[in-house]
Amino acid sequence: MSTDRLSLIFSALADPTRRAILARLSEGEATVNELAEPFDISLPAVSRHLKVLENAGLISRSRNAQWRSSKLEAEPLREATEWMDRYRRFWDASFVRLDAHLRKIQHDSQDPGVKQ
Amino acid sequence: MSTDRLSLIFSALADPTRRAILARLSEGEATVNELAEPFDISLPAVSRHLKVLENAGLISRSRNAQWRSSKLEAEPLREATEWMDRYRRFWDASFVRLDAHLRKIQHDSQDPGVKQ
DNA sequence: TGTCTAATTAACCGATGCGTAAAATATCCA
DNA sequence: TGGATATTTTACGCATCGGTTAATTAGACA
Structure with missing residues (x-):
């Protein structure tokens, strides 16, 4: 019970079907039947994948007569990348x-008259 | 069986203990006992979390006498953010x-003499 | 009302995830 | 060799996940 937001987001993204659904939704809103069509x-099952995505905040849904339309909500993806940004210095040249530069100016300002 | 790489990465990140372990490793290598210390x-259990992280490529391990040291490997994080970058236009102003600009120049080059 | 379509919920099943305690392994060192 | 320390593997329990089929709900419409 009571899973933190980031865990909800990452576990929602851990399923390839759900990632494919998000990819489809990046091209526009779609109903459950439309979303289910490419999968066997x-x-x-699709309905529950949508519920997982909704709980993670990755989609929002609206009703139009008997159709329920899903819409991509990218904010959680922003949150996830923001979390990963802590580690960006480990892979991004x-x-x-920048990291080396920051260390240098930090060092220069802390030890202005350092010798050697 | 045979889970795709991105799913391995995201499900490894879906656990808060594993994310905390990565955070710790961003400050330097550590042994299993050191990594286990903050958790009750x-x-x-920690040993298996490390195996999950290793399978996802998020850490590498080396042995030094009876100690096994873990080291952060950020490449999978780069992969994950790269995947999310497809969706960046949905949250990043x-x-x-840029998207609007690209649409515009695309439009201009495809319909050079368009009226109105 | 009854019926059609769209979607969800319920009940179930097998696989996996995350924890435990206990046993096994690996390496150092006396 | 035998003991101490570090770590992993095994065996187990329980909860969750991802799928199924069958039943139910929601809304349109004749």
Whole structure:
């Protein structure tokens, strides 16, 4: 019970079907039937994938007569990348340089008259 | 069986203990005992978290006498953010502007003499 | 009202995840 | 060799996940 937001987001993204659904939704809203069409899994299975995505905040849903339309909500993806940004200096060359630069100016200001 | 790489990465990140372990490793290599110290879970549990992280490529391990040292490997995080970058235009204002710009120049080059 | 379509919920099943305690392994060192 | 320390493997329990089929709900419409 009571799972933190980031865990909900990452575990929602851990399933390839759900990632494919998000990819489809990046091209526009779609109903459950439309979303289910490319997969050979049952409609209830898709319906529950959508519930997982909704709980993670990755989609929002609206009703139009008997159709329920899903819409991509990218904010959780922003949150997830923001979390990963802590680690960017470990892979991004420009961040590695920035990191070195920041260390240098930090060092210079802390030890203005350092010898050697 | 045979889970794709991105799913391995995201499901590894879905656990808060594992994310905390990565955070710790961003400050430097550490042994299993050192990594386990902040958590009130058993050593075997930590050991298996490390195996999950290793399978996802998020850490590498080396042996030094009876100690096994873990080291952060950020490449999978780069992969994950790269995947999310497809969706960046949905949350990043500067990407929204870039997107609009690209649409415009695309439109201009395809319909050079368009009226109105 | 009854019926059609869209979607969800319920009940179930097998696999996996995360924890435990206990046993096994690996390496150092006396 | 035998003991001490570090770590992993095994065996187990329980909860969750991802799928199924069958039943139910929601809304349109004749």
